[in-house]
Amino acid sequence: MYAYNDFDAAFVAERNRQFRAQVERRIDGSLTEDEFKPLRLMNGLYLQLHAYMLRVAIPYGTLNSAQMRQLAYIADRWDKGYGHFTTRQNIQYNWPQLRDVPDMLDALAEVEMHAIQTSGNTIRNVTADHFAGAAADEIADPRPVAELLRQWSTDHPEFQFLPRKFKIAVTGSPNDRAVTAAHDVAIRITEREGEIGYAVLVGGGLGRTPMIGKVINEFVPQEDLLPYVEAIVSVWNLLGRRDNKYKARIKITVHEHGIDEIRRLVEARFAETKPAFNGADLDLFETIKAHFTAPSFTNRPVSAYTRAYDNDPVFRAWADTNLSDHQAEGYAIAQISLKAHGETPGDATADQMRVMADIAQEFGHDELRISHEQNVILPHVHKDDLPVIHARLKSHGLATANIGLVSDIIACPGMDYCALATARSIPIAQEIATRFDELKIEHEIGDLKIKISGCINACGHHHVGHIGILGLDRAGVENYQITLGGDHTETAALGDRTGPGFSAEDIVPAIERIVDAYLDHRDSAEETFLQAYRRLGMAPFKTALYGEKADKRSEAA
Amino acid sequence: MDLRDAELLTDEAHAQLRLVEASARHAEVVGVYLADMEPGANGPEPTHFREAFRRTGPSNYAHGKQAEL
Ligand code: HEM
Ligand code: SF4
Numbered sequence: 001m002y003a004y005n006d007f008d009a010a011f012v013a014e015r016n017r018q019f020r021a022q023v024e025r026r027i028d029g030s031l032t033e034d035e036f037k038p039l040r041l042m043n044g045l046y047l048q049l050h051a052y053m054l055r056v057a058i059p060y061g062t063l064n065s066a067q068m069r070q071l072a073y074i075a076d077r078w079d080k081g082y083g084h085f086t087t088r089q090n091i092q093y094n095w096p097q098l099r100d101v102p103d104m105l106d107a108l109a110e111v112e113m114h115a116i117q118t119s120g121n122t123i124r125n126v127t128a129d130h131f132a133g134a135a136a137d138e139i140a141d142p143r144p145v146a147e148l149l150r151q152w153s154t155d156h157p158e159f160q161f162l163p164r165k166f167k168i169a170v171t172g173s174p175n176d177r178a179v180t181a182a183h184d185v186a187i188r189i190t191e192r193e194g195e196i197g198y199a200v201l202v203g204g205g206l207g208r209t210p211m212i213g214k215v216i217n218e219f220v221p222q223e224d225l226l227p228y229v230e231a232i233v234s235v236w237n238l239l240g241r242r243d244n245k246y247k248a249r250i251k252i253t254v255h256e257h258g259i260d261e262i263r264r265l266v267e268a269r270f271a272e273t274k275p276a277f278n279g280a281d282l283d284l285f286e287t288i289k290a291h292f293t294a295p296s297f298t299n300r301p302v303s304a305y306t307r308a309y310d311n312d313p314v315f316r317a318w319a320d321t322n323l324s325d326h327q328a329e330g331y332a333i334a335q336i337s338l339k340a341h342g343e344t345p346g347d348a349t350a351d352q353m354r355v356m357a358d359i360a361q362e363f364g365h366d367e368l369r370i371s372h373e374q375n376v377i378l379p380h381v382h383k384d385d386l387p388v389i390h391a392r393l394k395s396h397g398l399a400t401a402n403i404g405l406v407s408d409i410i411a412c413p414g415m416d417y418c419a420l421a422t423a424r425s426i427p428i429a430q431e432i433a434t435r436f437d438e439l440k441i442e443h444e445i446g447d448l449k450i451k452i453s454g455c456i457n458a459c460g461h462h463h464v465g466h467i468g469i470l471g472l473d474r475a476g477v478e479n480y481q482i483t484l485g486g487d488h489t490e491t492a493a494l495g496d497r498t499g500p501g502f503s504a505e506d507i508v509p510a511i512e513r514i515v516d517a518y519l520d521h522r523d524s525a526e527e528t529f530l531q532a533y534r535r536l537g538m539a540p541f542k543t544a545l546y547g548e549k550a551d552k553r554s555e556a557a
Numbered sequence: 558m559d560l561r562d563a564e565l566l567t568d569e570a571h572a573q574l575r576l577v578e579a580s581a582r583h584a585e586v587v588g589v590y591l592a593d594m595e596p597g598a599n600g601p602e603p604t605h606f607r608e609a610f611r612r613t614g615p616s617n618y619a620h621g622k623q624a625e626l
Contacts, residue, residue, distance in 0.1 A: 028584075049610065050611065050621040050622070080618070080620055416610065419588075426617045
């Protein structure tokens with residue numbers, strides 16, 4: 001993985017030194033909150049409902065064991081012993097004291113991490129497929145591209161005051177696990193006649209005006225990537241609606257001007273940016289790539305794995321749901337679910353972080369990943385070590401066998417923490433997971449993604465959930481709106497609203513009715529929820545939710 | 558810091574004035590705003606769930622103000 005050079009280390013140290021002085025001036029009263037706010041936001045420090053919140057970037061979701069241990073140390077020393085992993089491959093600490101934040105940032109710098117550009121109108125943490133460098137279906141590792149973009153975008157002088165935030169995601173595999181179509185810019189590694197290049201999409205985003213990204217270029221050659229992305233951002237930097245923050249994201253710019261016009265402007269701008277890049281970016285890319293060489297895999301038997309799989313039903317259930325195909329023979333990608341039934345999605349205690357770090361060091365080539373689905377991944381484990389790994393995970397509440405199932409719910413912090421929330425998300429996720437665990441039907445239901453946001457900003461990706469839940473405030477009462485048929489993959493789609501929302505008490509039974517309708521109507525156990533929805537449409541689900549008079553009632557709503 | 562001791566403001570102009578005063582104490586408090594309350598047996602009660610949550614803390618852990626009481 002990438003290791004800081006002297007420049008990187010000095011840059012982060014200097015930023016931390018500046019921020020320490022700013023915090024001191026805030027505490028001694030020489031800065032007001034209004035003056036301090038833009039400074040803290042440049043360093044990932046938010047103000048939530050109960051306390052400050054520090055958002056730390058986990059670039060392209062990759063961590064080594066030392067970094068994970070340091071995240072645990074920070075959680076213990078300066079927070080309440082846990083951290084929250086988010087849909088954008090960040091970790092958030094919910095309870096820091098302002099005076100401690102500079103120490104937290106210094107502790108992060110010790111392991112080459114920081115919170116720069118995790119907030120504000122800048123290019124945010126570049127995310128990538130969490131199976132990068134491991135997935136069997138991969139064309140090329142997306143992380144060198146993501147790291148190149150990170151170095152280019154960090155402190156880029158032209159892009160520190162963009163019209164709005166800007167999010168980039170990269171996938172190296174045709175199976176899109178990085179929700180790229182919901183990003184301002186999506187980069188999809190492709191291959192054309194043996195040459196690696198990038199399909200680039202622009203104008204995706206969720207929030208109050210959800211949009212699926214549109215293809216701006218089918219194939220950008222490798223050597224043109226940075227000048228091309230720079231051209232996109234700089235066209236939007238001028239065109240973007242700074243007059244209205246709800247219209248400032250590039251998705252609105254693309255919508256207002258049309259993709260063809262944006263493409264033309266980007267091509268014109270590219271003609272200027274391209275000559276300005278003198279090839280240093282390509283040298284840098286080669287240097288970066290060398291940091292991401294695959295570990296040296298060993299070839300040994302998998303007899304312990306086979307024995308456990310055949311004899312231990314608990315292990316088998318976990319292996320069936322939580323493992324994915326690896327590039328190397330005898331290896332697997334193992335997902336550690338942070339969705340134990342009834343717990344907060346995406347939260348890990350400091351002890352759990354240390355357990356995961358130890359396992360990664362002993363068995364996993366020292367690598368961990370954080371997924372946008374708020375789980376942790378051991379990207380390179382030999383199958384023969386899995387029974388031992390599983391046993392250790394189990395003794396720390398980390399062996400929940402539910403990846404991709406109904407209880408593997410994405411939930412944003414919602415009204416329990418977030419100052420922008422209109423309703424809670426976490427308790428709804430906890431209740432749904434607990435309910436389906438009681439019913440013992442989640443394996444029978446199969447692949448079903450529920451995603452919950454606590455307001456229209458859509459941090460919980462509800463628009464692209466097979467079942468999306470949006471928490472609203474209806475006349476001072478929490479109310480939950482349901483969408484069906486969203487898809488976060490390469491066939492990305494936005495869900496359709498079912499009709500009127502449900503109260504906090506009625507939302508879990510409503511979800512249960514939807515799932516029952518699916519089980520009743522699916523043509524076989526192989527037909528997933530999403531496939532069934534696409535075949536059947538909304539009607540049977542509407543009837544399940546609102547009764548036979550569904551159509552009339554929802555028209556009146 | 559107990560809501561039982563809180564003063565319930567009923568006059569809009571007075572409330573605005575108090576808001577200005579509170580906002581000036583920027584070394585002690587951030588994000589000051591007026592919240593709707595109604596009188597209750599144990600002092601003023603928030604009328605909206607947002608302030609009710611802020612008064613206690615998150616529902617997933619016993620953290621925040623509920624832990625300090
Ligand atoms: C204090 C906490 C947070 C605040 C204030 C916040 C604020 C926002 C806002 C204002 C937007 C809408 C931006 C726009 O459309 O222009 C947004 C979108 C988003 N946020 Fe958050 N957020 C918070 C926490 C989180 C968390 C915990 C996650 C992950 C679990 C997250 C991930 C995202 C994602 C994925 C989007 C949608 C992508 C998009 O905007 O296109 N955020 N957030
Ligand atoms: S979706 Fe809304 S409530 Fe949830 S974290 Fe984002 S801004 Fe907060």
